Amino acid sequence: MTSILKTAVLAGGFVLSAVSAQAASETLKTVQERGALNCPGHTGSYLGFAEVDDKGNWKGLDVDLCRAVATAIFGDPSALKIIPLSWAQRWPSLQSGDVDIIIKASGGTLSRDTELGLQFSNSYYLGTTKVMAHKELGLTSLADADGGTICIPAGASQERQVASYAERLGITLETVAIEKTEELEDAYFSGRCDLYAQWGPVLAIARSVSENPDEHVLLDDVLAVEPEVMIVRQGDDEWLDIANWTLSVLLFAEQEGVTSENVDEMKANPPSNEVAKMLGATPGMGTPLGLPDDWAYNVIKKVGNYSEIFERSLGQDSPYKMPRELTALWNQGGVLFPFVID
Structure with a gap:
């Protein structure tokens, strides 16, 4: 009985330590203190992914993923600074802290992992x-x-x-x-x-x-x-968690039919426990990540789910009319999938 009690206490302590660690991302602290997320753009336009008009307004899939991360942190997609970077400037800018995350049509490779000291999210585009x-x-x-x-x-x-x-x-x-x-x-x-x-x-x-x-x-x-991924510096796993869970929320919302238009109704009358937790109707979605419980609700309300982002950037609501193909959800003939919200 004593052995079981010790095991339970140790397990409980491990959980508490894990939660504390998750809430202590150094990058998250830096971003919060600055008041904005620094994300890369392109030196010019990368049509469908990062485009800038003559007034300096940015749009595209990569840009909207940056907005989603910014919204998860601040509840505001405009709490974002886009920094134009060449392809070669990506890694030095991330390593120096000039940008907080690379979302720039970039793939995960062995050399980027082992030689440059980078780590990768799940794929957001194949x-x-x-x-x-x-x-x-x-x-x-x-x-x-x-x-x-x-x-x-x-x-x-x-x-x-x-x-x-x-x-x-x-x-x-x-x-x-x-x-x-x-x-x-x-x-x-x-x-x-x-x-x-x-x-x-x-x-x-x-x-x-x-x-x-x-x-x-x-x-x-x-x-x-090549699977395109969000890329962060090694050594801040909690920051990578925020990137991964932001992407997962976008995909889970699409999977469950939660959109920017119906998210208020879904939050008021959740169709499942998972949707209730995602939208902050029940607690638990934010604290382990060092974020408020309604962060995912804010992301869907202000940026949209993955389908909404794709269609206005590359798909049928864009000038390019591209099909989803492999970048569709797993249940629609594609390869993308969300993590489980439990």
């Missing part, structure tokens, strides 16, 4: 790396492009993916690496490059908004499949 070609070249696959020129984004994972895939095919490609997306696309569409390798969604959007979409084809080759 995309493929593909290649676009000028239709007049008559190419059916990348194997037919031996000796051609290929435009690739400098400092991004596509450089490595193109090199590996070309080596596998036994072909030689002359690469033209350019940092800014607008300049990269200008180089391809002006004919400087035969090919353009890029993340699949970005290629599809670039082709759809080009002057003559029918003059360009997406080859069948899939150079890589």
Whole structure:
């Protein structure tokens, strides 16, 4: 009996320690003291993910995920500062503390984990790396492009993916690496490059908004499949918890049919214990994360669920009309899923 009692006390102490640790994120403290979340944008526009207009207003999937994290902390999506960064500037800016989290169409890799000291959230988007070609070249696959020129984004994972895939095919490609997306696309569409390798969604959007979409084809080759993740510094697991649970709430709300329009009704009359807890109708959603219990309610009310964000950024309510495909929920033919709220 004494042994059981000791075990129970130790277990209880462990739970209390875990809760205390979860509420003690150093990054969260820094963000709260500053009064705003610092999140990366792009040097220019990355259509559908991070776009800025001539008045400095940002929109896109990545930007709205930043707004969701800011809302989880402050209850206000405007408590956010977008800092334009090049691809190469992402990691130094995160490591120095200039930004608090990287949400910038970035994948988790071994070297980023083990060499740069970064850690990753669950995936919020699954995309493929593909290649676009000028239709007049008559190419059916990348194997037919031996000796051609290929435009690739400098400092991004596509450089490595193109090199590996070309080596596998036994072909030689002359690469033209350019940092800014607008300049990269200008180089391809002006004919400087035969090919353009890029993340699949970005290629599809670039082709759809080009002057003559029918003059360009997406080859069948899939150079890589990359899950896009939110990235934080190692050593602050509690901050990563906030990122992961923010994403999970967006997905769980979509799964359960909770939207920005019906969230008040859902909170007043929750259809399940899980929805009640998520929206703060019953306690427990906030304290373990160092947040108020209504943080998830605020996120859904002011930013929307994942579907709402996707559709206005990339989907049917955007100029790009992209289908969800693999980025749909698990019960709709995709691969995304929420954690369990218990």
